[in-house]
Amino acid sequence: MHGTSIELPLPPGPYAWPIIGNILQTRKNVYVHLAELAQVHGPLMSLRSGQRTLIIGSSSAVASEILKTHDDVLSGREVSRFQGKEPSVINMNLVFSSECDDGWRVIRNLYRSELFSGKALESSAKMRENKVEEMVKYLGSKEGEDVIIKDVLFVTAMNILSNTVFSTDLVDFEGNGIGACIMDTVKQLNILAAKPKLSDIYPKLGRWDLQGWYKEVMHIIQDEFGSVWKDILEMKRNGSNISSNLKDFADSLIEKGTTNLQINLIMQELFSAGTETTSLSIEWFIAELMKNQEVMHKAKDEVMKQIEGSVVKESDLVRLPFLEACFKETLRLHPPGPLRQLKDF
Known part of the structure; x- marks a missing residue:
């Protein structure tokens, strides 16, 4: 999905109403409605969302053009902007980055070298296997009892990630630990991320936080997320090791001079992207196999x-x-x- 404000020849698309555009045609389960529209207007079509023009690609061939052939041009994303808001979160992690600038490249390279390189993944393989084994043992201990499998998967995914980042578990399977609130916090953030924002539809409203979205997001990131690992970061900045591991991702961020606010934003995208999506997908996987x-x-x-x-x-x-x-x-x-x-x- 691509937003553009330049007058260019546009692909075909449904009639757009004045002011609101095609908003009424992209309601709940928007990807289902987009697929239906693509059957009528083709794999590359244009829509209007308020003042924004969107170009929609919905076939494997078009996706390949967008995500591979022209990825260097189209790899950014439109982010919500609130002019005059301090501190600004724009370009402090990958999710809130509006362009592929030097700051974006620094974060991407840190992810690539410290988290997702072959060497990094190989060195943490035993830890991931141990966490999965802990999950299996826990499920075995609950034989004959009702278990919310998604919650168990969420804890496993979160502790795999937290050990990679902070070298410690954040919560146990009974819901105890310094990260006990993260599951609800991640859900709140995902709900907010999916919430329609007037400033996305009508950019001129970007100078005002009319829906309180920015205020709520910053409260969650700074106060709720940030409070979970505040003490861990303080210990690391003071040179104290919280485990026998020589170095983790948080150490690398601190070495780069990253502020606590930016660390909170980076952790927000890591834990949001790496926990609930993982647990939901595996839950569906289990459900489909059982069916x-x-x-x-x-x-x-x-x-x-x-x-x-x-x-x-x-x-x-x-x-x-x-x-x-x-x-x-x-x-x-x-x-x-x-x-x-x-x-x-």
Whole structure:
């Protein structure tokens, strides 16, 4: 989805009403309605959202053009702007970045080298396997009891991430720990992120926070999120180690002179993107397997034939192509983030 304010020849699209544009045609489950409109107007179409013109790509060929061929031009995203608001959160993490400037590149390179490089992933593989094993043992201890599987998955995803970032667990499976509030906080942020904002539709309103969105987001990021790891960051800045690990992602951020506000913003996007989406996707994966017993038995047989012993390790996953295909089909049926919004030219 791409917003542009330049007068250029536009792809075909439905009639746009004055002032409101096509807002009424992109209501709840917007990606479903966009897919329906694409059947009429083609894989590349234009819509109006208030004062903004949107270019919608909805086929694999168009997605490839946008996300691969022209990714260097279209890799930014439109972000909510509130003029005169301090401190500004714009360009302090990847989610709130409106352009691929030097600050964006610094953060991206930190992610790439400290979190997602082959070396970083390999060095933390044992930790991730241990956290998954802890989850399996916990579920085993609850045999015969009702368990909210999404919450258990959320805790596992959060502790995998928190050990990578802070070298410590934030919460246990019973909901105790310094990060006990994060699940509700992440949900609040995701609800706010999906909330329609007048300033996105009518940019001239950007100087006023008429809906209180900015105030609420900053309260969550600074007061609720920030309070969780405030003491951890203080200890790290004072040179105290909270674990035997030599260095984690928070240490790298502090070494780069990153402020607590920016660290809070970076943690916000990491924990928002890496916890609830993960737990929701795996919950759907389990639900789809339970609904399709034949598929579940085939996946189970593959695991039993390919895995030696009782524990599946990350290195074993390459030998489980059917299980991987099942998960990919789950993502197709239940995409955690079906839309990607791109910036103005």
